[in-house]
Amino acid sequence: MDPASWTSKHKPQSLKDVVGNDEVRTKFTQWLQSWKTGIPKQRAAFLHGPPGVGKTVTVESSANDFGFELVEKNASDYRTEESIRRFAGLASQYSGFFNKKRIILLDELDGVYGTVDRGAIPAITRIIKDTRVPIVLTANDYWDRRFTAFRDKKQYLILEFKKPTAREVLKHLTKIVRREGIAAEEEALRFIANRNQGDVRAAVNDLQALAQGKVKLTFEDVSWLAHRDRKDLIFSVLRQTVYGKSCETARRSIEAADVDLDMFFEWIYENAPHHFNDASDLSKAMTALASADTYRARIQRTRNWKLLPYMIDHMTAGVAMAREKSKPSGWVPFRFPQRMRMLSTTRGTRKTTKDIGSKIGRRLHISSAGSQRDILPYLRIIFEENPRMAAGLAEGFRLNEDEVIFIAGGKRKANPILKARNERGS
Ligand SMILES: Nc1ncnc2c1ncn2[C@@H]1O[C@H](COP(=O)(O)OP(=O)(O)O)[C@@H](O)[C@H]1O
Ligand SMILES: [Mg+2]
Known part of the structure; x- marks a missing residue:
């Protein structure tokens, strides 16, 4: 996780800062508690539910609260026999270094970082049978056929995570803006919470994109998301424009997206400088934008819509093709165009x-x-x-x-x- 991202910076360190799924989280901590006095019947917990609702962070923060050492792995780690053996080794020792108790987390069995091999599942279930430390598995889709081995409720504590309510998400966002020293209107935060429908990670990312570096966040700042241009749409088109590998992808993305062109121009203009770190690339990108702007003005003046493809080509393909020497610069959040904010406040x-x-x-x-x-x-x-x-x-x-x-x-x-x-x- 990128340390500059707010999901990482404001990741709950203690269970009391995790929002939503209260009952499920209590069951989970009771189960961890039971490991303090011996080895319970259910040696593994299987946490499942949609992405971004706090499965991983529940495990991480309770490890903190309990003072357990957390060994975290994800699906790509179970590819080789050797890594499975290492995992088995960790599970067979009673406790960690300096007698600290240990939790092993096998995160995102079906997640974005690659899916666990079908062949690895029997090895994992075997290890769980004899483990002397708690093992936690997480996945989005409990009903995936590969996971039938984990359906035995006697052996596994099955916990379903649901999407936190908008109110719960709002609580988390409120805490973040307070810590960032941003005066945010409750309406603005509620809007972000509602939009993301229980995906806390997505809500926090939105908040960062809209509020980072500001002292104030108003409803007006965020409400533009509601018109027609959905934010994820804008972001994905923006990504394909700024990082597109070919003219075609850059150009087609905007056609498919049906976004407001003037608004989208502002988005590219605002964001391009932060995503090109080579000066000559950036200069080429800005030149392409200047050409697009020239066409834009001409179209406005003459209503000659035949010029539109030229404007689009320059602002999408022109920007994408400017990338030659710029290195990938890690995760840089997309920002809301300042110029539009100014236009709306004036x-x-x-x-x-x-x-x-x-x-x-x-x-x-x-x-x-x-x-x-x-x-x-x-x-x-x-x-x-x-x-x-x-x-x-x-x-x-x-x-x-x-x-x-x-x-x-x-x-x-x-x-x-x-x-x-x-x-x-x-
Ligand atoms: N319920 C929550 N409470 C507080 N923060 C959360 C919650 N869910 C997600 N987050 C934030 O989003 C990030 C990713 O969440 P994560 O626990 O990995 O979700 P999941 O494992 O359900 O996909 C966390 O690091 C945290 O910053
Ligand atoms: Mg996770």
Whole structure:
């Protein structure tokens, strides 16, 4: 696990910090407890359930709490006879170094790191029959035909892990933002928790991508996930763009994904610099993005949609092909585009400016953009210098109170103008 990832940094060290599956976790610790006084009938526990719900971390953190030494393995370790023998050796000794008790964890029998060989299962079950230390197995799919050997409830403590509820996930996320010193709106965290439907690992990864390096996390920061562009979609297209091996994969990914192109452009623009660590690669990637942006502007101006494929090619294949000397840099989280965040936080301001622009434009028979550019700056000066004249102009342009406050640059500065206008009116 990458130490920079929050799933690793904020991994529960003690069982009390693991959320969800309370009953199952109690059964598990009772079973571990029973090893303190001898060897119980069930010499192995089989923890199963969907990924990211805390199977591994339950074993790890209870080992901590109990002061047991944990020997962790995953499926790829049972490939060779020799590794199985080593495992058997560990299991046959009564206790670990300095008499510390030991737990052996065979993690993810059917997991992402490769699946245990069918042939290894009989060896594992044999070892379990005689083990003198607790052995824990984890898997996603208990009903996998290869695992029928583990169905005997007399020999195995079978524990099913379910997805923690959104409330439980929220509890964990809340703890993380507190430790990171981020002021997060509860709505924002709840949103992330709900989206990931009980996958704690995925929720924590989302949180990191959205909140790392920030002092505040608002609902608005995360709610864009809801529109149409699902985050995993964005991330996978992004990954294929930034790391795509061929033009075809890079280009096709975006076509298949049906994401909003302008938004996706911002994503690439924000993230590319963090994923190319060679300067000349990065320069090529940014040049490709600049070309894409040129096409984007031209399309916007001329509505010539035939240019769209060029924009797409430059921003996807162009970026992917820039990778020549950049080395893989480990796990770098994708970040939310800053520019879009800024656009969304200034949305109110931009809308007010536009409304004022069109009000003035209507009176003066000029465009809204023209009045924003040519008239508004002078209004600002007048509003600052001459409340009476400002009041007259506000009247003439039919500006409402909010707009007067906006041009004056604050309520305090607007007060004399609003007062003058009231006096005129009466
Ligand atoms: N129930 C949970 N409580 C707190 N953190 C969790 C929980 N489940 C997962 N995590 C986080 O996600 C990471 C991966 O979880 P893991 O225990 O490996 O899930 P599983 O084994 O069920 O796939 C953990 O290191 C931890 O950071
Ligand atoms: Mg795990």
